[in-house]
Amino acid sequence: MKKVLSLILALALVMALLVGCGGNEATTDEGGEGGEGATGxxxxxxxxxxxxxxxxxxxxxxxxxxxxxxxxxxxxxxxxxxxxxxxxxxxxxxxxxxxxxxxxxxxxxxxxxxxxxxxxxxxxxxxxxxxxxxxxxxxxxxxxxxxxxxxxxxxxxxAIYNVDASSAIQIIEHFGYSKFAMIQPNSDAGVSISNVVHEFLEKYDDKINAELVAEELYEDGTVDFSAAINKFNEAGAEIIYTTAPYSIVGPLMNQYKAINPDIVFVLSSGAFSQELLDLAGENANGSYLPNSFFDQSxxxxxxxxxxxxxxxxxxxxxxxxxxxxxxxxxxxxxxxxxxxxxxxxxxxxxxxxxxxxxxxxxxFDENGDCPKEQVCLQIVDGAWTEVPDVILPVTEWEASLAA
Amino acid sequence: MIAQQLVYGVILGMVYALLAVGYSLVFGILRLLNMSHGSVYAFGAHMALMAVTLTWGLPAAFIFTIVATGVLNVVINNVVLAPLRARNAPNITLLISVTGVSYIIQNGLMLTFGSTRMPFPKIFDYGNITIGGVTITSTQLSILIVTLLLFAILFLITNCTKMGLAMRCSSQNPKAANLVGIDVRKVVTFTFFLSGMSAAVAGYMIAGYYEMVYFTMGTAAGLKAFAAAVLGGIGVLYGSVAGGVIVGIAEAMATTFLGSNYAEASAYVILFLVLLLKPSGLFGKDNLEKV
Known part of the structure; x- marks a missing residue:
């Protein structure tokens, strides 16, 4: 009997929680209606x-x-x-x-x-x-x-993929790295971005010095990258380009720096967060990230x-x-x-x-896209800082390569 | 390169084995797939994080984590599972109940600790060791040692103590064990505590190895560990180690030769092949009741 009672109590608690959550929403709505000038x-x-x-x-x-x-x-x-x-x-x-x-x-x-x-x-x-x-x-x-x-x-x-990919290649070129590797999520997004990188590399073969030495696709939820890191290391990669979110980049950096302390990363907007700095600590220093938003702008x-x-x-x-x-x-x-x-x-x-x-x-342009301009950020001593004059808008960059 | 990848595979296998043993312990006694084990492991990792943030020192933090997680597992057994067993509920009811418990724990962790991935201090950081071209970090070495140590302790408990004898008896025939004077309920409670303890050790070590803690950490790892336990023969302790190592090496080799995107699949392909040839797993006993 006692057990039945305790179960009922537990259920009541859970219900109270659920009802509580629902209630929250309702109160925000009411709070909004109280705003001045509202007609109801x-x-x-x-x-x-x-x-x-x-x-x-x-x-x-x-x-x-x-x-x-x-x-x-x-x-x-x-x-x-x-x-x-x-x-x-x-x-x-x-x-x-x-x-x-x-x-x-x-x-x-x-x-x-x-x-x-x-x-x-x-x-x-x-x-x-x-x-x-x-x-x-x-x-x-x-x-x-x-x-x-x-x-x-x-x-x-x-930003659409070609903006991200062009910014990443511009960063790798600007800072003079010759061998880079890519690790992207094994999703529609990850595959598309690696295709765009390949297209750029093929199209401007004679203008881009950097060489793609290895690439990997990882499954969502992966936390152990040691085998992939070993492959990159064997291929002689100096800089790694990844569009993974901070939750993946954090462990990747920690594991990579334990094996090769000189490695540098180029990240994308999904990794732009305080949580990355917390997760990777010192290992995040030196990483680049092209982004259309900078919270200290x-x-x-x-x-x-x-x-x-x-x-x-x-x-x-x-x-x-x-x-x-x-x-x-x-x-x-x-x-x-x-x-x-x-x-x-x-x-x-x-x-x-x-x-x-x-x-x-x-x-928005006629397609419903918003042309984004990106700036290059770098993690220095555990904080994001802006590095000016690294990235050109994708059209200008392509024009400069075609010239 | 192959040697290096093999070593990484073995270490990854140890990570899976740490978790797999928890499934095996409970299955050995109750024939129950304890699907809440992954969440209990995440709970253990969060307890460890709390203890570490409160700077209690390593030994105190370790003991607190183990006790808290063990107690949680005992509570799950006594509050959720024992009443169901007392009413002779079918195994599927128990399975669904523990799956539910797993969600309650996971969302409880999210509500208490938040949804971000939180950093966890690295354990045993004494640089890298290189032997014959193969590099291993001190953290990886510590995972290897602790896992083997944990298995040695569990092996001693199940094989050299009176409680272990009672566990093995209850596992073979609970009714007969009861008749000869073994308190099977106590044995089950103890087993749950032991399984919670192993989850806590896994939580502490794996959080320290990957340097992070998050509320969904038990989902993917738990599933893989479960596959490892089944591969080695669920209910058999050393089977978990063997299963874990096979899964770990399979993933490392798949990454080397096929690419990271095949790593996940390779573990399950091997599981599938082994079960086709030997349905009870590599070291499993054939007379298991089918669930």
């Missing part, structure tokens, strides 16, 4: 991202960033006189989950736009549904070249965002958080510009407006 009407957007699971950290950051943007607009009286509210959904960065959530959002007329989905493959699955339903989606993290081609309702505020918009974000979240934002913040501002600016929160009007106006964002100027 609301504009509802949906946020989708990995809020639990391996990529929970990234999803939580993106969600917080969107919330920061919403709070700022609501404090100014909302958009076209209406209070902005957000519902969040957890797709666990899983294509099946994302597909189901997209169906739910698309079938609910109260949502005017969607922000989120993390990786390209997942975002592309969901994007098909949004395009069919005619609801605008802005993603702040997908890099796959085909993503924005899904339709006119599909936008992206992130002197840009006042960036400074303001970083301040309100870290107040809300407890640590500084990563690139995707900044890009989601800009994405949210794009949507609200588009609503304001067209004085309409109809889905189609938002879509049309998104092509017209621009925002001076936390991650640079944000404006």
């Amino acid at each position: 009407e609301t504009v509802k957007i949906a946020f989708v991202g990995p809020l639990t699971g391996d990529n929970a950290e990234i999803g939580q950051q993106m969600k917080t960033a969107v919330q920061v943007a919403i709070d700022e607009w609501n404090a100014k009286g909302g958009v076209i006189g209406k209070t902005i509210v957000m519902d969040d959904f957890d797709d666990k960065n899983d294509a099946t989950e994302a597909g189901n959530i997209a169906e739910r959002i698309a079938s609910d007329d109260s949502y005017v736009a969607v922000i989120g989905h993390f990786s390209s493959g997942v975002a592309m699955t969901a994007a098909e549904t949004y395009q069919e339903a005619g609801i605008p989606l802005i993603n702040g993290s997908a890099a796959h070249t085909d993503y924005s081609a899904i339709g006119d309702y599909i936008f992206r505020n992130n 002197s840009n006042p918009v960036t400074q303001a965002f970083v301040e309100s974000f870290s107040a809300a979240y407890g640590s500084n934002p990563n690139t995707f958080a900044a890009q989601c913040y800009d994405a949210a501002n794009m949507i609200f600016t588009a609503i304001e510009a067209g004085q309409s929160d109809a889905r189609e009007d938002i879509k049309n106006n998104l092509y017209e407006v621009s925002v001076d964002g936390a991650a640079g100027k944000t404006q």
